[in-house]
Every structure is written in structure tokens, then in C-alpha cells.
Amino acid sequence: MGISRNDIKGNYSEELITNICLSVAKTGDFLGFVREYMHDNDAIVVRNALSALSKATDKQLSQLNPIKDELIDMAIRCNNSSIRRALFGIIQRLQMNKDEVRTDFLDHCLARMTDINEVPSVQDLCMKLAYKMCKFYPELMDELTRTLEAMQIAYYTPAVKNVRNKILSRKLR
Numbered sequence: 001m002g003i004s005r006n007d008i009k010g011n012y013s014e015e016l017i018t019n020i021c022l023s024v025a026k027t028g029d030f031l032g033f034v035r036e037y038m039h040d041n042d043a044i045v046v047r048n049a050l051s052a053l054s055k056a057t058d059k060q061l062s063q064l065n066p067i068k069d070e071l072i073d074m075a076i077r078c079n080n081s082s083i084r085r086a087l088f089g090i091i092q093r094l095q096m097n098k099d100e101v102r103t104d105f106l107d108h109c110l111a112r113m114t115d116i117n118e119v120p121s122v123q124d125l126c127m128k129l130a131y132k133m134c135k136f137y138p139e140l141m142d143e144l145t146r147t148l149e150a151m152q153i154a155y156y157t158p159a160v161k162n163v164r165n166k167i168l169s170r171k172l173r
Contacts, residue, residue, distance in 0.1 A: 003027075008037060008048045020052035030056060031063040038071075043080050050086035061093050068094050072105050081119045088125035098136040106133045106140070110147055120157040127163045131172055 037049035075087035113126035134140035166172040
């Protein structure tokens with residue numbers, strides 16, 4: 001594959017994450033890379049492997065569409081906030097069609113985005129994902145709007161407030 005487990009196991013840094021992504025890009029096999037490392041027993045390996053995909057292009061990430069449901073299942077079950085953030089970031093960048101909306105995942109995103117104990121980056125991504133799923137259905141969009149309007153906004157970071165406001169004004173892409 002061109003990249004070994006030992007290459008991925010290092011301490012998290014932008015340089016490491018960029019180098020992992022560049023190594024995977026040389027092989028062109030993003031799907032094989034994710035399948036090899038997403039279920040590793042070492043959370044550091046999983047985190048670094050998935051985080052490296054934040055540097056991939058949308059075209060490179062599109063290779064992961066066949067395992068989108070597996071990534072969603074993993075995100076729902078994940079207890080590690082760094083891995084969860086990386087998974088949500090990947091899923092958010094994947095194509096999602098009207099017939100692919102999963103209510104269990106939507107419910108999970110709605111719960112995570114309003115959980116004041118969740119890390120802000122996950123709240124932010126969950127809002128974006130909820131919007132991405134709800135925009136296909138007016139009744140779900142109404143539910144999302146009511147949920148966002150009911151948030152006690154003082155408890156959230158400026159970045160989360162910004163995403164919330166963009167969704168409410170329908171200015172989120």
C-alpha cells in the first residue's frame with residue numbers, strides 16, 4: 001500500500017496527517033487504506049488514518065461512498081471524540097441522496113448537535129449533516145429549524161452559533 005501502520009502510529013501533527021494523505025494519494029487507493037485502518041485496535045492509528053482524509057480531495061473521498069453506511073455505523077457507535085469528529089467530517093463530504101437518508105443517523109446528529117458536553121467541532125458537523133439530510137424533506141427541515149431555534153445558544157461556541165445561523169437563514173451550502 002505504500003504506508004505502514006508504524007507510519008500512522010505517530011503523535012498527531014499537521015505534518016503527519018498531510019504526509020499520510022500524500023502517501024495514500026500516491027497509491028490512489030483511499031478505500032483500501034480506510035478498510036485497512038478504520039478498525040485497528042489502536043485508537044491512535046484509527047484517529048490518524050481517518051484524520052488524514054481531511055486533506056483528501058472530494059474526488060479522492062468519493063471512493064468511500066460504497067462504505068458510507070459502515071462509516072455512519074462506526075460514527076454512531078464511536079466513543080472517541082477525535083475519531084468521531086474525523087468520521088463525521090468524512091461523511092459530511094460524501095455524496096448523500098434523498099433515498100440514502102437514515103433516520104437513526106439523523107436522530108444521532110440531532111442529539112449530538114445539541115449536546116452541550118459534545119466537542120464543538122462535532123456539534124458543528126452534526127448540524128451540517130442534519131441539514132444535508134433534512135433538506136430533502138420539508139417536514140424534517142421544519143423539525144431541524146425548531147430544534148435549532150430551541151437551542152440555548154449562550155452555551156455554544158461562536159463557530160457553532162455561526163453554522164446554526166447559516167442553517168436558519170438557509171445560507172449553508
